[in-house]
Amino acid sequence: SKQIELASRPDGKPTMENFRENTVEVAAIKDGEFLVKNEWMSVDPYMRGRMKQGDSYVPAFEIDEPLEGGCVGKVVESRHDDFHEGDYVLGNLGWREYWKSTGEGVNRIDPQSAPVQAYLGVLGLTGMTAWVGLSKIAKLQSGQTVFVSAASGAVGSIACQLAKAKGCRVIGSAGKSEKIQWLHKQAGIKSVINYKETDDLVGKLKEFAPEGIDVYFDNVGGDHLEAAIEVINDFGVCIECGMISTYNATEPPAAPRNLFKVIGKRIRMQGFIVRDHMDDQDEFRREMAPLIQSEQIVWEETITDGLQNAPAAFIGLFEGSNLGKQLVRVG
Ligand code: NDP
Numbered sequence: 001s002k003q004i005e006l007a008s009r010p011d012g013k014p015t016m017e018n019f020r021e022n023t024v025e026v027a028a029i030k031d032g033e034f035l036v037k038n039e040w041m042s043v044d045p046y047m048r049g050r051m052k053q054g055d056s057y058v059p060a061f062e063i064d065e066p067l068e069g070g071c072v073g074k075v076v077e078s079r080h081d082d083f084h085e086g087d088y089v090l091g092n093l094g095w096r097e098y099w100k101s102t103g104e105g106v107n108r109i110d111p112q113s114a115p116v117q118a119y120l121g122v123l124g125l126t127g128m129t130a131w132v133g134l135s136k137i138a139k140l141q142s143g144q145t146v147f148v149s150a151a152s153g154a155v156g157s158i159a160c161q162l163a164k165a166k167g168c169r170v171i172g173s174a175g176k177s178e179k180i181q182w183l184h185k186q187a188g189i190k191s192v193i194n195y196k197e198t199d200d201l202v203g204k205l206k207e208f209a210p211e212g213i214d215v216y217f218d219n220v221g222g223d224h225l226e227a228a229i230e231v232i233n234d235f236g237v238c239i240e241c242g243m244i245s246t247y248n249a250t251e252p253p254a255a256p257r258n259l260f261k262v263i264g265k266r267i268r269m270q271g272f273i274v275r276d277h278m279d280d281q282d283e284f285r286r287e288m289a290p291l292i293q294s295e296q297i298v299w300e301e302t303i304t305d306g307l308q309n310a311p312a313a314f315i316g317l318f319e320g321s322n323l324g325k326q327l328v329r330v331g
Pocket residue numbers: 044045046125126129150151152153154155156173174175176179219220240241242243244245246272273274275317318319320321322323324325326
């Protein structure tokens with residue numbers, strides 16, 4: 001079975017040298033086990049945190065060991081009572097072709113109800129991250145003005161549309177004109193800032209939201225967070241989902257330099273981790289289903305073919321290569 005291992009820990013932006021492809025034997029399955037062949041895997045910005053040594057909310061990847069992450073595969077052999085050959089499953093052992101399991105932490109998925117890879121995206125943790133942030137953390141109300149950064153990305157694109165469906169005014173930011181076009185045309189988001197074409201994010205936000213913003217869904221941190229703090233209204237909420245602009249930093253970032261305004265404006269800043277909210281999964285699916293059916297929520301996938309190309313797909317996240325959810329088709 002082919003797998004991608006961590007060859008070395010990155011210093012700054014990851015490079016291809018940090019990864020190594022290897023082929024290993026997969027031992028025969030025992031009673032109570034099944035074998036899965038991965039078809040899809042997810043590459044995610046948080047994996048950058050796992051590539052460094054030290055404290056994070058998830059344990060570090062080990063050198064010379066395969067990386068891990070969300071994946072969807074098919075059971076190809078089984079000696080397990082509940083998982084049968086041909087079943088599609090959602091697991092956490094991406095970055096390899098085959099994996100064995102006793103079923104712990106693995107969920108069966110229904111290939112009839114949606115394309116299986118959607119369970120890594122809009123119907124999976126990605127969609128749920130957007131929903132948890134807005135519903136549970138911001139407790140979003142209709143009529144509020146919401147700013148979403150990395151708005152055309154996997155989480156951001158769903159967050160924008162969820163906020164719009166709730167009856168909010170939405171402003172997004174993204175770094176490429178094709179992404180801006182997608183947000184306009186497919187996602188129906190009129191106010192979008194190309195942050196790479198302006199050095200005045202605050203000015204742009206004021207232009208689109210003269211009354212200020214109420215909620216900032218932060219995927220980027222740094223200068224975006226600084227700009228949001230500048231234009232957010234009193235008692236506004238910053239939902240701290242991610243800070244991708246800082247993940248490859250070798251020095252602590254300078255921005256937000258205006259953090260003290262959190263006090264005067266009585267801003268609530270709250271970080272969250274989607275995995276703490278797994279008990280709300282049913283509620284999430286119930287709320288998403290009609291929105292998907294009515295096409296109030298659409299989604300995009302950027303598909304990279306071949307396990308060997310997973311490192312490049314991952315590195316691409318930090319270069320803005322993806323529109324919507326970045327996936328790797330393993331087979
Ligand atoms: P995305 O699909 O949004 O991919 C990353 C995107 O971020 C890129 O396409 C790029 O788009 C943008 N980006 C990259 N570098 C920068 C930069 N320096 N400044 C501004 N934008 C940048 O990834 P996800 O949707 O998977 O993740 C989005 C965020 O959500 C991440 O910060 C991630 O860590 C976080 N997250 C948090 C979770 C939680 O439980 N708290 C769970 C899942 C994700 P562009 O072209 O627009 O620059």
